[in-house]
Amino acid sequence: MEIRKVAVLGAGVMGSGIAAQVANAGVPVLLLDVVPAGATDRNALAAGAVERMLGTEPAPFMDRRNARLVTPGNLEDDLDALADVDWIVEAVVERLDVKRDLYRRVDAVRKPGSVVSSNTSTIPMSSLVEGMPDAFRADFLITHFFNPPRYMRLLELVAGPDSRAQAADAVGRFCDERLGKGVVRANDTPGFIGNRIGVYWLQVAALEAMEMGLSVEAADAVAGRPMGIPRTGVFGLLDLVGIDLMPHILASMDATLAADDPFREYARLPPLVERMIADGYTGRKGKGGFYRMRRDGGRRVKEAIDLATGEYRTSVEPSVEAVRAAREGGLAALVASDDVGGRYAARVLSRTLAYAASLVPEIADDVVAVDEAMRLGFNWRHGPFELIDTLGPAWLADDLRAQSRPVPPLLERAVAAGGFYRLSGGRREHLAVDGTWRPVERAPGVLLLEDVKLAHGPLARNGSASLWDLGDGVLCVEFHSKMNAIDADTLAMLRTAMERVASGHRALVIHNEGDNFSVGVNLGLALFAANIAAWDEIERLVEAGQRTYAALAAAPFPVVGAPAGMALGGGCEVLLHCDAIVAHAETYMGLVEVGVGLIPAWGGCTAMLARWAAEPKAPRGPMPAVGQCFESIGMAKVSRSAAEARALHFLRPQDQIVMNRDRVLAAAKQRALELATDYRSPEPTSLTLPGPSGAAALDLALHGLRLKGQATAHDAVVATALARVLSGGDADPTRPVDAETVRALERESFMGLIRQPATIARMEHMLETGKPLRN
Numbered sequence: 001m002e003i004r005k006v007a008v009l010g011a012g013v014m015g016s017g018i019a020a021q022v023a024n025a026g027v028p029v030l031l032l033d034v035v036p037a038g039a040t041d042r043n044a045l046a047a048g049a050v051e052r053m054l055g056t057e058p059a060p061f062m063d064r065r066n067a068r069l070v071t072p073g074n075l076e077d078d079l080d081a082l083a084d085v086d087w088i089v090e091a092v093v094e095r096l097d098v099k100r101d102l103y104r105r106v107d108a109v110r111k112p113g114s115v116v117s118s119n120t121s122t123i124p125m126s127s128l129v130e131g132m133p134d135a136f137r138a139d140f141l142i143t144h145f146f147n148p149p150r151y152m153r154l155l156e157l158v159a160g161p162d163s164r165a166q167a168a169d170a171v172g173r174f175c176d177e178r179l180g181k182g183v184v185r186a187n188d189t190p191g192f193i194g195n196r197i198g199v200y201w202l203q204v205a206a207l208e209a210m211e212m213g214l215s216v217e218a219a220d221a222v223a224g225r226p227m228g229i230p231r232t233g234v235f236g237l238l239d240l241v242g243i244d245l246m247p248h249i250l251a252s253m254d255a256t257l258a259a260d261d262p263f264r265e266y267a268r269l270p271p272l273v274e275r276m277i278a279d280g281y282t283g284r285k286g287k288g289g290f291y292r293m294r295r296d297g298g299r300r301v302k303e304a305i306d307l308a309t310g311e312y313r314t315s316v317e318p319s320v321e322a323v324r325a326a327r328e329g330g331l332a333a334l335v336a337s338d339d340v341g342g343r344y345a346a347r348v349l350s351r352t353l354a355y356a357a358s359l360v361p362e363i364a365d366d367v368v369a370v371d372e373a374m375r376l377g378f379n380w381r382h383g384p385f386e387l388i389d390t391l392g393p394a395w396l397a398d399d400l401r402a403q404s405r406p407v408p409p410l411l412e413r414a415v416a417a418g419g420f421y422r423l424s425g426g427r428r429e430h431l432a433v434d435g436t437w438r439p440v441e442r443a444p445g446v447l448l449l450e451d452v453k454l455a456h457g458p459l460a461r462n463g464s465a466s467l468w469d470l471g472d473g474v475l476c477v478e479f480h481s482k483m484n485a486i487d488a489d490t491l492a493m494l495r496t497a498m499e500r501v502a503s504g505h506r507a508l509v510i511h512n513e514g515d516n517f518s519v520g521v522n523l524g525l526a527l528f529a530a531n532i533a534a535w536d537e538i539e540r541l542v543e544a545g546q547r548t549y550a551a552l553a554a555a556p557f558p559v560v561g562a563p564a565g566m567a568l569g570g571g572c573e574v575l576l577h578c579d580a581i582v583a584h585a586e587t588y589m590g591l592v593e594v595g596v597g598l599i600p601a602w603g604g605c606t607a608m609l610a611r612w613a614a615e616p617k618a619p620r621g622p623m624p625a626v627g628q629c630f631e632s633i634g635m636a637k638v639s640r641s642a643a644e645a646r647a648l649h650f651l652r653p654q655d656q657i658v659m660n661r662d663r664v665l666a667a668a669k670q671r672a673l674e675l676a677t678d679y680r681s682p683e684p685t686s687l688t689l690p691g692p693s694g695a696a697a698l699d700l701a702l703h704g705l706r707l708k709g710q711a712t713a714h715d716a717v718v719a720t721a722l723a724r725v726l727s728g729g730d731a732d733p734t735r736p737v738d739a740e741t742v743r744a745l746e747r748e749s750f751m752g753l754i755r756q757p758a759t760i761a762r763m764e765h766m767l768e769t770g771k772p773l774r775n
Helices: 015-022 044-052 065-067 077-082 096-109 134-138 165-177 194-210 216-222 235-241 245-256 262-264 271-278 320-334 339-356 367-376 386-392 393-402 409-415 451-453 488-502 523-531 535-554 570-576 604-613 623-634 640-649 661-676 692-707 713-727 739-753 757-769
Strands: 008-009 030-033 070-074 087-090 115-118 140-145 154-159 182-186 291-296 301-303 311-316 421-422 427-431 438-439 465-471 474-479 507-513 561-562 564-567 582-584 589-590 656-658
Touching: 008 015, 015 030, 015 044, 015 065, 015 070, 015 182, 015 465, 030 044, 030 077, 044 065, 044 070, 044 739, 065 070, 065 421, 077 096, 087 165, 096 115, 096 339, 115 165, 140 165, 154 165, 154 367, 165 182, 182 367, 194 235, 194 245, 194 262, 194 339, 194 367, 216 235, 216 245, 216 301, 216 320, 216 339, 235 291, 245 262, 262 339, 291 339, 291 564, 320 339, 320 386, 339 386, 339 393, 339 409, 367 386, 367 427, 367 438, 386 393, 386 409, 393 409, 409 427, 451 465, 451 474, 465 488, 474 488, 474 661, 488 507, 488 535, 523 535, 523 757, 535 570, 535 739, 561 661, 564 570, 570 589, 570 604, 582 589, 582 661, 589 640, 604 713, 604 739, 623 692, 623 713, 640 656, 656 661, 713 739, 713 757, 739 757
Parallel strands: 008 030, 008 087, 030 070, 087 115, 115 140, 154 182, 474 507, 507 561, 561 582, 564 589, 582 656
Antiparallel strands: 140 154, 291 301, 301 311, 421 427, 427 438, 465 474
8 A cells, every 4th residue: 555645633842833734745644633612614624724834933944835735724614624634633632532533524524544634632443433434443443643743753653453554554664665754563552662661750850850859950851861861851752742741641641541550649739830830931932831931121130930939049059969879870870879869860761661561562562662762752762671771680670669659560570680681692682572582683674884984893983983784785874973074084984984995894884863953063072172272283184184084075886875864064065075975854054154254165165166156047157156156155054954955055956855864864874875886086076156246246245244233243244255255256257167166165164263352252152152242
């Protein structure tokens, strides 16, 4: 079964977000909702949802043009259109009577074999399909997306006892390959996997913090990064998702959980939270939550609520011994710390991990599914069973016995087996519920660097990068410095990789599995060198970057960049010198150097000029390409998706965009092998540039911006230097300019700018605040 057209019923936040992600996949989608009473536009709810999404941040659409694939309609006039749809997603209000009535109407018009699924997070499948025909039950699934659907990777797929395997496989494959989801098979149980464990964890962490007398800042500091959980921690996350959602989730759990389920011990709202909700303090969407921002004159002050008194006070940086211990000794040191932070960490982890261990195989068939769900749905760095292995199963079992709490049978097996995961023959295996060891399987078309690392060591390694063998003659450079910032070691590894490939391999891929591909040059090292006036050292680094990237572009073998996340500055420039790019859909590319008072100097200006000059739809002559580059680089434009990166010419039309991040490396390797057949190095770049007249035209535009107050004094200095580079310096528009000439101009302008006190101030401000300084 192939899914070519989708319908989403219900144009609320979730329904419209699902429709947007389907459109992001290039698939046409109907978005239907009820007809509002007295409406002149009977499609007002669906049409309004699309319009709102076009103005929403973060953007549900990867490209504004994707909205054209969404056809708004209503559930009275347009239900017959479902006869042409392959997959129908129901995302209406969480009321069983409303859903059942809609299913009967849908079943009367849908085509045979089309799949119907519900996005419910609270209603069991058995209740949803009760009384429905056998054919409908066979075609029915639960597809539980997490909000927002574009950015949250988890999709919990639930098939009932009557569901066709082909239906579940088709939807699972579509959500994986086309929507970019990590599809986790869950059982038909309350809260499925993510919410069952995640909400329990939130409740335990919040209630125990109140019971043990921690501040919200201290609780978030402990139950955040030290546990491999986002820095929002517990109370910050509750503010983010909305405190007012908790009563509804807890009521749903109360109605569906068994009487003896351990969840019930923590399924309560403290009086403080009830009062906050009643007073409108529901989190970021309300007047504030456990944290709030208050204006004090011209500045904004962050405040936190006192969990004992309910009064707000200025938020302070917590000082927690357990957190300091964890920086050195990791998770074990966190729970072993003999302070309130350590006792709190031990209590939260013990309760949460024991609960997770007690739920397999009830909520999922194996521990791998549970770990995957918590990583993708709650952004935990490690799933609960991986955390148990980190602490040691014996630690958890002993802690439970010391508290006279039951030890789950699966945990007992893990104690005897030595953990939930092990390595065998270079492959990862997991402990099954029957006590046997089984391989951790990857879907066809998935290749992860983490698996490559388990099979063998690196071919080469230094402090910032490593070189790995992907097989079939393809090598892979991995960046692994902090935020994958690029330094001399990174450049050295790229040169080593080129030597290795040239001496007996076929192709090179540049990829890593960090949150971001690369944020660019190591700004801290550059600032240190500038502060001690090590100008020769800085210029050597600039020259080394230019030589290395130019060698990538001219290599006698194909080089494929495979980014995900941010690829900024020098991280973007390395991709611009690749023969091809296979980018994850959530890749954010940009040449942002002007934000710190500099210009791209590792060939970024040169590469972008060549790309815009090759644009077939652009007007002829030297100025259009120069103008486009001046705008893009001068405004430090960053794409908000890979699709936008293509529009900005950071990606070329032939570059590939992959929706599922886990599939990027396999696709990049395949692309490299395709290019390796009869590969020829590209011809040297030759540009036609306007010279001084072009720089004068750009300076005139810049003068207008200064008069309007849209450019600061140092903006003008940086932009003038950029204009000279892009115009080719003293170039003659009747004579071609080679790439080396433009790179020399890049280097000259960069070295002039980095000596400027205003540039140093911008660099310092960026490192201190993470934000650009307008000086």
